């Protein structure tokens with residue numbers, strides 16, 4: 001491995017420690033990623049300085065995790081997490097250590113870390129890497145291995161098994177056998193981990209190059225059954241027709257295929273969960289073919305429950321659930337412009353691209369064959385053409401409002417609501433009607449009818 005390049009700002013921060021006689025190491029994911037030839041994502045420093053001493057060294061320090069000896073230093077537009085060397089003891093709930101004890105030695109601090117690849121320290125400003133658990137060799141071998149006895153380490157913190165499979169998906173590494181074998185034995189501990197911590201790992205899995213890698217490892221170790229039983233039960237649910245895969249493999253393939261540049265992994269999550277209603281809706285039709293009547297509704301409901309369980313924000317849940325609910329659209333060239341506009345309104349203009357991406361992933365994952373270049377193009381062309389003609393798709397796009405109806409003597413209340421929706425329906429069917437004059441005329445007729 002070549003020379004590791006340290007960012008000048010990081011060296012500047014390190015200089016402040018060393019000038020005050022303190023040791024400082026770059027640790028954790030940053031060192032791991034540098035050794036893999038990747039840019040470090042965020043910086044974690046370990047030091048023998050106590051939190052109070054770090055606070056005294058820098059003008060802007062936030063005590064983000066002071067209970068665990070961690071503070072965040074803000075310096076020249078960067079932020080760095082600085083943790084005093086520590087050991088941890090007494091994991092009674094399998095979640096967080098009960099006690100934190102400071103130590104004078106970096107090696108001891110490294111020994112509390114989860115995996116060998118995460119337990120390497122790089123002294124700043126320079127010096128030889130400290131690698132007591134052969135993390136460098138494991139990184140070279142693309143191996144995820146616990147520091148120490150895997151069973152004991154997983155018993156301390158049930159999140160570690162989930163981190164192991166997450167790293168496997170993120171970096172394409174293998175989980176070393178003893179580490180893998182310890183996962184099923186730690187399920188009772190993983191069960192106690194807070195939903196938020198699991199959710200953060202799920203998000204990182206969904207943002208990784210190949211999420212299926214993590215989910216297949218989860219299946220193998222029964223983490224899937226524990227955390228995402230709805231998905232686990234998709235195994236061996238065979239489908240007929242064009243489908244080549246069972247529902248689980250189809251879902252994983254769709255998830256891998258969906259775009260990963262969506263901020264909260266919306267399309268990826270929808271692709272993963274879009275068919276979880278299939279096991280419960282499956283039945284044989286008269287010709288002996290499997291059907292999954294209204295599975296999109298059931299998938300949506302199950303997904304809402306699942307995402308709620310992990311305390312996803314409501315807006316994220318609703319975004320994913322909406323895509324799942326709408327994933328079964330079937331465009332035909334004989335749709336009227338009105339039908340196209342109703343489709344746009346139902347999906348929401350802002351969600352169209354996500355829905356297209358979901359459909360592409362879904363279709364690809366049906367056969368595993370690349371899609372034709374013009375896949376969905378007829379619908380997309382049609383939608384764009386219809387949008388170019390008229391953007392009157394909601395009440396606020398009409399030149400007539402409740403105020404105008406009030407002037408005509410229509411009182412606020414259910415009837416006014418019915419009339420406004422009728423005006424919108426008329427405009428969606430025929431945008432030429434979208435003038436104030438025409439709509440007021442129609443409103444006048446409707447007023448008579450509801451009198």
Ligand code: ATP
Pocket residue numbers: 027028029030041042044112113114115118119157159160
């Ligand atoms: P990423 O930032 O991509 O999630 P990372 O390895 O930096 O990866 P962090 O959660 O930022 O992970 O943690 C920084 C370091 O702290 C890790 O590299 C590891 O040494 C240690 N660490 C984090 N979580 C745990 C844990 N649950 N058990 C033991 N050590 C941990």
Ligand code: MG
Pocket residue numbers: 028029030041042
């Ligand atoms: Mg990190």
